[in-house]
Amino acid sequence: MSEARTPVSPTGRGNARQTVTISFAGFNRAWAAWIGDRLEQHGLRVVYLRWDSPAEEPLVNLLRDLALAEGRILILVSEWYFQLGPRTHEEWNAALREVVAPEASRFAAVSITNASLPTATAVLAPANLTNMGADEAERRLFDRLDLPVDAQPATGAAHRGPRFPAATPEVWGGVPRRNTRFTGRDGLLNDAYHRLQGSEPGAGVLTLHGMSGVGKTQFAAEYVYRFGSEYDVVWWVNAEKRVTYRRLLAELAPKLGLSTGAEYGERLRAVRDSLRRGDPYSRWLLILDGADEPDQIWDLVPTGPGHVIITSRNPEWGEHNSQLLEVPVYSREESVAFIRRRAPRLTEPEADQLADALEDLPLLLDQTAGWLNDSDLSVDDYIALLEGGIDQDVVKVSADFPLAFQTAWSILLNKLRETVPESVALLRLCTFFAPGFIPVRLLKEMPHDDLPEELSGLLDDPLLWNKAVNQLRQYSVVRLESHEFPADETGSASGESVYLHRMVHQIVHKDMPDEERREYIDVVRRALAAADPGRPTDTRNWDAYAEIVAHLKYADVLKSSDRNVQNLVLNCLRYMWFAGEYNSGVKLGKRTLDTWRRLLGESHARVWEATFHYANLLRSTGRVLETEALERAAADQLREERGERDLEYLRTVAGLAADLRILGRYDEALELERWLYPTYQELLGDQDSRTLNALNNMGFSLRLLGKYEESMDIDRRTLEARRLLLKARHPWTLLSEGSYAINLRLLGRYGEAESVQAKNVRECRIVVGKDNPGTLRAELNLALCLLRGGNRADAGELLTNVLEGYERKLGDTALETLSAAVSQNCFAREHGDIDQARETGESIIARYEMLLPEGHPFIIGARANHALVLRSVGEREHAHVLIEQSLADMTAAVGDSHPYTLGCAVNASALRNLVGETDSAAELSRGTISRATETLGRTHPLTLSARVAHAADLRGLRDRQQAEKVEQEALSDLAATLGPQHVHTISARSRNRPYWDFEPQTT
Known part of the structure; x- marks a missing residue:
């Protein structure tokens, strides 16, 4: 029988307890937490010492201080441990030989890196824990500390400690690749951690706020990598726009194993409910990146046992049940350490000088130091350029930006232009998309006929494309990560999206020659138009439209005379109405009308088309008096110019009848509709969708007049015809089915009504999603069917849910919400x-x-x-x-x-x-x-x-x-x-x- 080994032993300092002091770089906290937990579960006492290495303190002194620690000292060996300071390998070799070698038995180490390390690290005899599973890593850890590997844990099997750092959480998505140049912020990271861990269930929301370029996103990403092992779910969402946020959060549904339809509204509801209940996972972390407008998404921030981190320039999140933590610019010590790691050729005084000139702003330090390290330019000469040597007309682009930022960018762009000019062309193209995630795949997928020569070459040559993207990446101008299309592990630039910081976007967009501006904006407009799915009523296309809509403003599409671009705008307005994005649609519709009236003239066909879509959206927000005035004026003008049998005139009159219905003028509405329906029949026939729309609208007016039997007869006819013409799951078919069920209920046929409406609700949820106004309308009728049928419990719950859904989607003053x-x-x-x-x-x-x-x-x-x-x-x-x-x-x-x-x-x-x-x-x-x-x-x-x-x-x-x-x-x-x-x-x-x-x- 072999002799049992003695576990970690006392060191003669009068403490008989078995103690291990873990020394680790902050970057490797997840490893320290896992190792400490494994040791504590086997009865050891663990002390954590985060390794710090201030440049002004000799390394020998720091190691001697470490040697004063209690018990056995376990060093987590990684490149981060040795780079803090930063220190050279020569300094480390000398210090390890002088301090550690004489009492090597007190020190132990495990290696969690495959990077090159100082040669004298051999004195620590580190056990390698990389590229293996948790069980083998634990065995090697215990072996290195001379602990019995068959020791039983001190707690039961139900213990849930930190996750093994090399194992990804059960659900992981959208998280940017770890920034290997991340520097400092240790105190701030610990503060963020303790605030979240100390929060009450349902209140674990923390907003990281600060100026542009300060590194909020990088900070959040570092938090994920340091503390993510404590969560089962980590999900990163771009939250700059409500529509994008909803879509990306909804993508979590299948990852959580939730059974839902394909539409993101339904998935979003299921995700929020799952997170609230903590089922199937209670340890979740959600990161909402770039949420600068709290009013847009605060109502969609999940609650529950997990945690939410928000990055934002806007401290108003404090008014929405979130704790606030400001992310400042770097301290000077952090700036100097960062610059010297980014640009090793610079001395400490030069790094300090550069940090002072750039006001310690992390984004600017990253980009400037990156290319300055490759340049022969001295720091003094560079600062002279910043102070006006290159451009005497420097202006502040934004109150957020340092005064020198514009000039710094001029220098960087010159550097890019000299090395890979195509990278500047690509960067400028990107600024005609919205800042944040840029879907550059749309540029590659568009037809490349008649493109400017330099852009044609860039888009057609994969090698040149990769070279341009990699050059931008090298200088931290863009990131390759995106939620939908992450870069591969090789760092290839073949991904289909890039991330462009808002600050960089604004500067580059401003600093562009007019001729290039005209060329590039036209290319992006054509790319967006080429991506138009063409059928905004088809819910399968809504994800595509949601992505496109975010970029319309930045491509200034409304000023385009291209017919395809104008069709895209009209289709987006149509999509926004069907999808229930009324408020955003009204803003786009108003801008479209104002711009096209000037560009195309008051009576242009596209102006009338835009008027129709704008009126639908405006009416849906409850601004009916405005809508009636708009459509009455349009009807008068169209009748005078085109006559009463013109289709555009008829459509406008139909909209006017809808306004009259909402305004309570039911007889007037019915009178118009009784003229419209036979007119459409005569012009287009019984089976045209416009004829059926006119018949459907007549049913609405009859119901509002209390003529339920007549209304139901029309709804039945319309439903049967739409099922044949548009198929059973078209939104208009579902609308007719719901109208038919309403009339059944109003006639007292409660059982029949409930049966029809229950089916209709199921179909609506599948087709248009849980949060769509059409679905909410269907659910409201189902709740009333249940109530009239005597099922008060289910009716009450559904009524509450429907009201909450309307308030989230449309606000509390919309007419549908009020119903x-x-x-x-x-x-x-x-x-x-x-x-x-x-x-x-x-x-x-x-x-x-x-x-x-x-x-x-x-x-x-x-x-x-x-x-x-x-x-x-x-x-x-x-x-x-x-x-x-x-x-x-x-x-x-x-x-x-x-x-x-x-x-x-x-x-x-x-x-x-x-x-x-x-x-x-x-x-x-x-x-x-x-x-x-x-x-x-x-x-x-x-x-x-x-x-x-x-x-x-x-x-x-x-x-x-x-x-x-x-x-x-x-x-x-x-x-x-x-x-x-x-x-x-x-x-x-x-x-x-x-x-x-x-x-x-x-x-």
Whole structure:
């Protein structure tokens, strides 16, 4: 039997505990954490000492101080350990021989690098832990420390320590390659770590903020590599634009094993829910890079047990439940250390001199030192150039940038132009895309006919392309990493995206000759146009459009006279409407109209096309008065110029009818639509999509007028025709199916309605995604079907989710959001917090009053609902006055036989009865029965409510015999129509007086 080895032993300093002091470079913290955890699990005490090597302190002294540490000293050998200072290999060899060699038994080492190291490192006899698994690495570690390899861990198998550093977390994506020149920031990194680790669950959000070029992204990436082993999921997202952020975060869904459809809206919802619950992973880290506009994405920042790091120039993140940590410029010591590693030929005084001239800005230090190391130019001469020798007309491009930055870039561009001129051409091309991730693959995929000669050569020659990209990469002008297309491990420049810093983008874009500017912007415009999928209604193309839209502004596409570029703009506007990106679409639409009117003239065909798309987007944001004025003026001009049988005129009139519907002018809208439909039939035939659109819109107006049977008949016809013409999963087909289900529900056919709508919701989620307004609209109807059918629990949950979805997508003042808010508030009145329902009801009324003209049925209906809230909190007189006014106003708005008016009458009779006006209540409920029977039929749920209410009024008049007769007939019809166990039947049988909830119909 072999003799057991003695584990790490005391060193004669009076401490009998087994102790290991780990000395490590901050860059290798993940290794130190893993090694320390393995030792602690086997009963050892571990002390962590981060190795620092200030240049002014002799290396021998630093090693002697290290030798004072407790227990055995374990050095984690890597190039980072020896480069701090920076120190030469000669210095290290001398110090190791003088300090370590005499008491080599106190020191041990493990090597976590394959790089060349000082020769005297041999005295440490490092055990190599590279290129192996965790088990073998642990065996070699224990062997080097003379620990028994069969020792049992001190804790149970459930212990979850840091991940083995060579093992990637379970889910890993989008993280930039580690910057091997990262310098300093150790205190700041530790501060960030402790802030996140010390945060409460759901509050682990930290924003790294600071000026452009300060290195926020590099800092975040270094955090990932130092601390990422403690997470199961690490996901990096470009968050400069909301649409890009949503798309990239949604890509996490399949990585988490979530079962979703292909559309990113559905995947995004699933990802956020998974992260919130911490299922299947609770240890997650999400990095939102470049989130400079909190208002754009704060509502989409996940919560849960994991952590979020945001990089931003904007400290306003502090107002959105995020901790703030400012990333400053380098300290002078960090600047000097960085420069000397980037440019070894420079002395320490020269590095200090250069850092002072460049104001310690990391990005500028990186780029300048990189090329200065390859240049014969002295630091003095370079600084002279910065101070005006090369360009006397230096100006500050931005308050964020140092004064010398413009000149520094002039020098760097000259250097690039002298070595690989094509790299400057590529860099300038990139500035006509949005800063950040540049999809340069679009340049390579576009037709290369008629390109400027230097660009044609660059794009057609892969070797020249790689040479240009590598030159830019060498001087840190671009990065090769991108979320979608990471560079390969060989460092090849064949990737299809590059990353261009916003600061560099702005400088290069400004410093460009006019002739090249005209040539390059035209190339990028053509590249974007060539990437146009061409079918914005096809949801499979939405990812492509989302990427393209981000670059339209920077390519200044609106000023292009190229027909293909103009088609791209129109398709992007169409996509933004279908995808529910209304607010962004309105901004683009307004700029398009203003620019094209000047460029093409007021009556150009493309101006009318842009007007149509802009009006759709503007209407969808609730700015209907503006939309009506725009379309009425357009209709007048088109009728005068082209006549009433022109297709552009007809389309504008259809838009005007939609405006009238939203404004509550239902009769006027229907009158226009009854003219439009046969006109389209005559011009285009029954099966043209425009004819079907006209028929569909007529169904909307009929439903708003309370003519549910006629509306349902039209919806059925439209649905069948669209299924044949456009297929079952086209968004318009799904819209018709949803409209048909709404009419079934409004006619009291709740079971049929729920069956149709449940299918419709499933299809909408697949086709357009979970967060699309079309899906939310479908879910709202499903929730109301569930509620009318008696499934209150599921209905309440869905109503809440739909309202939250609308608020996230469209904001709380959009008309569609308000429709959901009205129905959710009615549910809350009966099954939730009545005080909250009162507050919310008042808010709904105020928002409607802000958006719609006085006397609009939606405002009146919201007030009628609020009367029920007042009744429930005991304010009977106030409720009575409000419902009476609502009844009078609704009668004036839509007539005395409209379902809206009949519903107000049902509620008004209840309030009259409650305040003692029994005769008046009975008279009103009797008249309501008569009008409801004529309009909706004897067994419609609203008619049945009026009949049950009238029985209660008769009992109030002590006409018990007649009350019993009316009640029994109503109960019999209720049981036959809705079923004997339906909640309405049971409620009526218990003599609970029915009420009516106003519901804003889709316009």
